[in-house]
Amino acid sequence: MTQTRNLIDARGLRTDGRTPDELREIKIQIGVVKNADGSAFIEFGNNKIIVAVYGPREVHPKHMALPDRCVLRCRYHMSPFSTDTRKNPAPSRREVEISKVMRESLEPALMLEDYPRAAIDVFVEVLQADGGSRCAGITAASVALADAGINMRDIVTACAAGKVDERIVLDINDTEDKEGGADMPVAYMPHLNQITLLQLDGILSSDQFKECLDKALNGCKLIYEIQRSALMKKYFGSESEEIRDEQ
Amino acid sequence: MWDAISNGKRLDGRNLDELRTLNIELGIIKKANGSARVSLGNSEVVAGVKVETGEPFEGLENKGALIVSAEVLPTASPFIEPGPPDEETVELARVVDRGVRESEMIDLDKLALIPGEIVYTIFVDCSITNADGNLFDCTSYAVVSALMSCKLPVFEIQDNKVIDTGAIKSTPITTIPVSITAARIRDSIILDPTAEEEACMDARITITTNSDNNFTAVQKGATGTFTSEQIKNLLDTARVKGEEVRSKIKETTRIG
Numbered sequence: 001m002t003q004t005r006n007l008i009d010a011r012g013l014r015t016d017g018r019t020p021d022e023l024r025e026i027k028i029q030i031g032v033v034k035n036a037d038g039s040a041f042i043e044f045g046n047n048k049i050i051v052a053v054y055g056p057r058e059v060h061p062k063h064m065a066l067p068d069r070c071v072l073r074c075r076y077h078m079s080p081f082s083t084d085t086r087k088n089p090a091p092s093r094r095e096v097e098i099s100k101v102m103r104e105s106l107e108p109a110l111m112l113e114d115y116p117r118a119a120i121d122v123f124v125e126v127l128q129a130d131g132g133s134r135c136a137g138i139t140a141a142s143v144a145l146a147d148a149g150i151n152m153r154d155i156v157t158a159c160a161a162g163k164v165d166e167r168i169v170l171d172i173n174d175t176e177d178k179e180g181g182a183d184m185p186v187a188y189m190p191h192l193n194q195i196t197l198l199q200l201d202g203i204l205s206s207d208q209f210k211e212c213l214d215k216a217l218n219g220c221k222l223i224y225e226i227q228r229s230a231l232m233k234k235y236f237g238s239e240s241e242e243i244r245d246e247q
Numbered sequence: 248m249w250d251a252i253s254n255g256k257r258l259d260g261r262n263l264d265e266l267r268t269l270n271i272e273l274g275i276i277k278k279a280n281g282s283a284r285v286s287l288g289n290s291e292v293v294a295g296v297k298v299e300t301g302e303p304f305e306g307l308e309n310k311g312a313l314i315v316s317a318e319v320l321p322t323a324s325p326f327i328e329p330g331p332p333d334e335e336t337v338e339l340a341r342v343v344d345r346g347v348r349e350s351e352m353i354d355l356d357k358l359a360l361i362p363g364e365i366v367y368t369i370f371v372d373c374s375i376t377n378a379d380g381n382l383f384d385c386t387s388y389a390v391v392s393a394l395m396s397c398k399l400p401v402f403e404i405q406d407n408k409v410i411d412t413g414a415i416k417s418t419p420i421t422t423i424p425v426s427i428t429a430a431r432i433r434d435s436i437i438l439d440p441t442a443e444e445e446a447c448m449d450a451r452i453t454i455t456t457n458s459d460n461n462f463t464a465v466q467k468g469a470t471g472t473f474t475s476e477q478i479k480n481l482l483d484t485a486r487v488k489g490e491e492v493r494s495k496i497k498e499t500t501r502i503g
Contacts, residue, residue, distance in 0.1 A: 085305070096337040107470040178306070184465070194472035198452065200465035201349045206482055209462050213475060 007176055008165045015176065016045075020169040021215070023159070023222055024130075028140065028230035030147050038148025040230075042140035045173055046130035051140040053148040055120035070115035074103035076137055078126040098134050099124075105138050105158065105187040105197035111151035120150060131177035132160045138187050138197065143227050147234070155227055156196055158187035159219030161212045163204060168211045170219045182208075186216035190224045248447060252435045259288075259441065266439040266488060267381075269388065271499040273396045281397025281418070285389040288441065289379035294371060294389035296397045300360060300409045301368040311358025311367040315344035317386055323378040324442070342466045343373070343387045343426075346455040350424035350463035353394065357419045360404055367399065380441040383453045383466075387426045388496065394418060395500040423496060424463055425489040426455040429481055431471060436481065438488060452478065454485035458493065 007015055018024070024045030033039035036052035059065040076098040080089050091099075102124065110120070122145065124137040135158035142156040162172035163181035177183050182202025188195055195217075204212060232238065248258055255263060267288030276282035279295035286292075304312050317340040321329045332340075347353070358367035371393060373386050398415040430440040430448035440448055450471030455464040462482065467473065 093337050093341060096334055097341045100334045100338055101466075101468070104468060104470050108472045189472070192472075194474060195467070195478065196472050198465055198467040198473070198478065200462060201345060202463065203350070203457065204462045206460075206462070206486075209482060210479055213478065217475060 005179070006165055007180060008167060008169075014164065014169065014173075016173055020167060023171045023219060024173065026223065026226050028143055028226060030143060030230055030234040036144075036148070038144045038146070038150070040140040040144040040147060042136050042143075044130070044132065044136035044139070045171075046128060047126070047133050047136045048128040049133065049137050049140055050125050050127060051137065051144040052123045053120065053141070053144045053150070054123075055148070056115040056118035056150070057121075059117065059119040064119070065117045068113065068116055070110075070112040070117075071119045072103055072107050072110060072112060072122070073119060074099050074106065074122045074124070074141075076102055076124045076126070076134070078129055078133075082126050082129045098137075101197055101199065102134060102138055102141065106141055106145065106156055108194065108196050109142060109152050109154050109156045109189055110145065111153060114151045120145075120148075129174075131172050131174040131183075132185065134158070135160050135185050135187070139223055139227060143230060146231055154189035154191045155224060156187050156189055157220045157224040157227060158185065158197065159216050159223055160185040161216035161219060163202060163208060163212065168208060168215055170215050182212070184212050184216055186213065186220060188217055188220040190221055248444070249433060252432055252437065257437065258443065263435060263437045264484065264488070266492070267441075269492065269495055271388070271392050271496065273392060273500065279393075280399065281393045281395075283389050283392035283396065285385055285392055287381060287385040287388070287439065289377060290375075290382060290385040291377040292373055292375050292382070292386045292389040294373045294386070294393040296393050297370045297372070298397070298399055299368045299370070300365050300402055303359065303363065303366040307355075308363040309359050310355035311353075311369065313348060313353060313355060313369045313371070315347060315371045315373070315390055316340050317343060317373040317375065319375045319378055319382070323375050327378070338466075338468070339382055339386060340373075342383055342453060342464070343390055345466070346387050346424050346426050346464045347371075347390055347394070350422055350455065350457045352391070352420060352422055352424050352457075354419035354421050360402060360409065365404070365409060367402070369394075369397075378442060380443070380445045381428050381439050384426050384428050384439065387424070387455070388492065391423060391425070392496055392500060395420060395423070395496065422458040423493050424455050424457050425492045425496070426453050426464070427485040427488045427492075428453045429484070430469075431473060431477070436477065438484070452481065454481060456486055456489040460486050460490070
């Protein structure tokens with residue numbers, strides 16, 4: 001994508017006033033969908049995404065069931081009103097691809113072998129889209145899976161980094177995605193130190209690639225703390241373990 | 248297979264970092280503006296380019312449109328049935344499309360006829376005729392080769408109508424993107440996996456480089472994971488191996 005204007009001003013601030021290493025504001029609420037086994041609502045900058053998890057439950061159609069483990073299904077969908085111009089509600093090729101990479105980024109964290117012959121469905125609905133909706137969706141989905149009580153090896157946390165005005169910046173927004181130089185979404189399991197999703201659009205040199213990957217991983221670690229405090233708040237009534245110990 | 252790979256050998260006798268034989272044939276479809284049949288080992292893809300005119304994409308009014316699609320034909324393997332594309336095929340087409348688009352392989356700025364109204368539309372359609380693993384790279388080489396050999400019809404605007412002058416010109420190519428796909432099987436990383444190897448791989452990653460040896464696209468796939476060190480080590484591999492494939496494509500398209 002060719003750039004037409006500067007996205008970082010003289011003071012080193014970005015279009016939304018952030019520094020190159022700053023995340024957008026992130027809020028996670030757990031248990032927002034009453035009927036679901038687990039759910040989460042995430043506000044990630046201007047992204048508003050609701051995730052509901054159903055399962056483990058019986059598999060339909062039945063022939064999809066696996067004898068030794070659970071089937072994970074994932075649907076990423078954008079509401080027609082979530083974008084600047086109305087989005088056709090039918091699933092686009094982009095949504096099919098994101099559903100697939102999302103499933104593949106969550107699966108390594110789940111102990112699917114604990115639920116043979118069952119299915120877990122993860123529905124990710126983007127109500128309002130900003131840049132980085134797949135990362136926000138993965139972040140919320142893994143919290144919702146934890147809320148559903150699914151056995152997990154680790155939480156999956158996701159964040160993008162990218163290149164804007166030849167500089168590597170954390171968590172690129174919609175404008176930076178459309179007008180900037182590169183976008184690299186990364187999903188990561190912080191305790192196991194494993195990358196579960198890595199994509200790149202745009203041109204990076206070898207050094208920029210490494211810087212970008214490290215920056216995204218740092219962002220993931222910051223987001224992990226937010227996921228953790230949301231879960232602590234829901235299940236222990238306070239945001240940190242220290243206060244709980246005192247009580 | 249695990250035993251072989253942990254001893255540094257593969258079932259087909261290749262080394263871990265060895266690609267299969269790449270064959271490129273150009274101009275096999277006379278009705279297309281550019282075409283290529285590419286085989287990588289037993290995987291085989293036919294790519295055809297059709298050039299038309301149409302409306303530009305929203306937000307890209309002054310650029311030509313480029314659309315890459317892929318279909319795994321029912322001929323390709325006993326496990327494929329006709330029908331709408333499944334997730335894997337959609338991912339394949341989008342990853343190949345991204346490799347060509349993000350590298351800015353074609354100078355689309357030169358392909359607007361009436362900016363905002365009529366532009367060149369380049370369709371690259373790929374048919375996978377035989378599937379034996381690493382369709383990402385095989386398809387991407389086919390798309391690149393077909394585009395390199397493609398001749399654009401010269402369109403002119405007369406009285407607000409598009410006229411095909413019958414003349415042809417070469418496609419404005421700026422760089423040659425080449426993808427390299429690696430698979431992790433347990434603790435070993437192998438390049439250019441066959442279908443058999445893909446069936447037991449833990450994770451897959453496709454890295455695309457351009458002629459300046461910069462990185463233009465990456466896609467991780469399958470349900471396994473990589474560490475950040477594994478990925479960083481693969482960056483150099485993707486450059487070196489990518490350069491080998493690039494010279495092969497260059498050599499073939501120059502003759503063709």
